Amino acid sequence: MPKLIIKDRSGKKSEIEFNSNFTLMEILRDNDYGIEASCGGCCACATCHVYVDEKWTNKLKNMDDDEESMLDQAFDIKNNSRLSCQIDLSEELDGLEIEIAPE
Amino acid sequence: MIEKTDVAIIGAGPVGLFAVFELGLLNIKCHLIDNLDKVGGQCAELYPEKPIYDIPSRPIVTGQELTDELIKQINPFKPQFHLNQQVDKITKTETGWIVETNIGTKVEAKCIVVAAGAGSFVPRKPPIENIENFENKNVFYAVRDKSMFSGKNLLIAGGGDSALDWTNELSKDSNVSLIHRRKDFRAAPDSVSKMQELETKGKIKFLKGQIKTISNTEDSKIILQYENDEEKSQIEVDYLLPFFGLKMELGPIADWGLNLHENLIKVDTEKFETSTPSIFAIGDINWYPGKLKLILSGFHESALMAQEVFKYCFPDKKNIFRYTTSSKELQKKLGV
Numbered sequence: 001m002p003k004l005i006i007k008d009r010s011g012k013k014s015e016i017e018f019n020s021n022f023t024l025m026e027i028l029r030d031n032d033y034g035i036e037a038s039c040g041g042c043c044a045c046a047t048c049h050v051y052v053d054e055k056w057t058n059k060l061k062n063m064d065d066d067e068e069s070m071l072d073q074a075f076d077i078k079n080n081s082r083l084s085c086q087i088d089l090s091e092e093l094d095g096l097e098i099e100i101a102p103e
Numbered sequence: 104m105i106e107k108t109d110v111a112i113i114g115a116g117p118v119g120l121f122a123v124f125e126l127g128l129l130n131i132k133c134h135l136i137d138n139l140d141k142v143g144g145q146c147a148e149l150y151p152e153k154p155i156y157d158i159p160s161r162p163i164v165t166g167q168e169l170t171d172e173l174i175k176q177i178n179p180f181k182p183q184f185h186l187n188q189q190v191d192k193i194t195k196t197e198t199g200w201i202v203e204t205n206i207g208t209k210v211e212a213k214c215i216v217v218a219a220g221a222g223s224f225v226p227r228k229p230p231i232e233n234i235e236n237f238e239n240k241n242v243f244y245a246v247r248d249k250s251m252f253s254g255k256n257l258l259i260a261g262g263g264d265s266a267l268d269w270t271n272e273l274s275k276d277s278n279v280s281l282i283h284r285r286k287d288f289r290a291a292p293d294s295v296s297k298m299q300e301l302e303t304k305g306k307i308k309f310l311k312g313q314i315k316t317i318s319n320t321e322d323s324k325i326i327l328q329y330e331n332d333e334e335k336s337q338i339e340v341d342y343l344l345p346f347f348g349l350k351m352e353l354g355p356i357a358d359w360g361l362n363l364h365e366n367l368i369k370v371d372t373e374k375f376e377t378s379t380p381s382i383f384a385i386g387d388i389n390w391y392p393g394k395l396k397l398i399l400s401g402f403h404e405s406a407l408m409a410q411e412v413f414k415y416c417f418p419d420k421k422n423i424f425r426y427t428t429s430s431k432e433l434q435k436k437l438g439v
Binding site: 038039040042044045046060068069070072074075076077079102103 | 145149150151221227229230261262263283284285287289313332347348350351396
């Protein structure tokens with residue numbers, strides 16, 4: 001199974017396997033990474049904020065306006081900030097490295 | 104003045120609204136209290152335009168449509184709404200509860216139904232160290248009395264409607280700077296073009312970046328350091344008004360002595376009653392083994408909760424089960 005490499009809020013790195021056809025948020029929430037995702041994944045809050053490792057930013061689908069706008073309500077925004085509910089996982093993302101943004 | 108009713112429902116989201124229907128069929132009257140300025144909860148506040156596909160018999164419905172139709176459905180039962188206020192305190196009486204809000208509304212009821220979703224919507228606060236020390240002195244998350252800002256230097260932070268609308272409005276009498284992480288804004292296009300016009304005329308100043316620190320000066324002004332990809336800088340102002348939308352938190356409910364499970368209220372799955380008799384919890388705010396946070400689960404929980412609330416409201420009466428399709432009396436209540 002394809003894997004994700006995740007740095008949690010304490011700085012600890014771990015690997016988890018994922019099924020394609022889920023969003024990154026759904027996998028993070030299911031694995032108790034402290035992702036609030038209060039709107040449930042419809043890009044209507046900003047509580048599933050992650051940083052995507054620079055090696056991977058170009059391999060993801062570009063952010064749409066909705067996601068970019070929603071990020072306005074998140075804090076500690078960086079150039080590699082994304083909302084994890086807007087990242088669809090697929091086999092091609094095997095090895096994707098991300099970091100959970102501060103609450 | 105204390106208003107009397109049968110049930111005080113805390114939260115006017117879809118599940119709180121449908122509870123009015125299930126209770127109403129059993130002749131139980133309701134008051135609903137919600138922190139938002141409108142009914143519908145998350146459906147109306149977070150995703151009014153977004154489609155929901157898992158409401159039985161509605162292949163597609165938006166958050167706002169669902170809210171509007173629920174209001175139509177419960178209208179025959181004449182629920183009373185108390186919006187823009189949060190229940191701060193509940194007090195046990197001999198016959199039930201007195202529920203009191205932060206603006207002094209008091210409702211006396213035989214039962215309380217907590218249908219508060221993920222909790223109250225409260226302003227999202229930027230994670231700036233020590234910002235709480237400046238709140239309600241130099242930092243305000245809402246504008247209650249705009250005259251206090253007259254002639255002052257303000258920094259407004261954010262890129263949504265509140266940030267832009269207040270930038271445009273307060274720039275009439277104050278010296279306003281607007282800070283946002285990028286030069287695009289999600290606010291309504293009209294507000295954005297008005298703001299840009301004010302900037303061109305030199306009436307307001309736009310700063311690109313994110314605020315990093317706050318500190319005070321000797322004459323009780325504040326200095327805010329901010330940075331973007333190119334530079335770090337700072338600005339001194341009288342007031343900071345951050346507008347970063349709303350988030351949800353459990354709030355005062357956590358202090359009512361109800362048994363919790365990770366910030367959710369534990370209930371049984373027969374009556375959806377909490378650890379305190381005559382207080383019920385339905386919808387996203389409750390927890391029981393197997394709980395799924397779905398609107399349809401909340402609807403089911405409403406119906407079962409109502410059966411038990413009936414016993415508190417009419418201890419001497421027997422509740423005989425009936426269908427709306429066949430009962431003339433239920434149809435009369437519905438006005439059909």
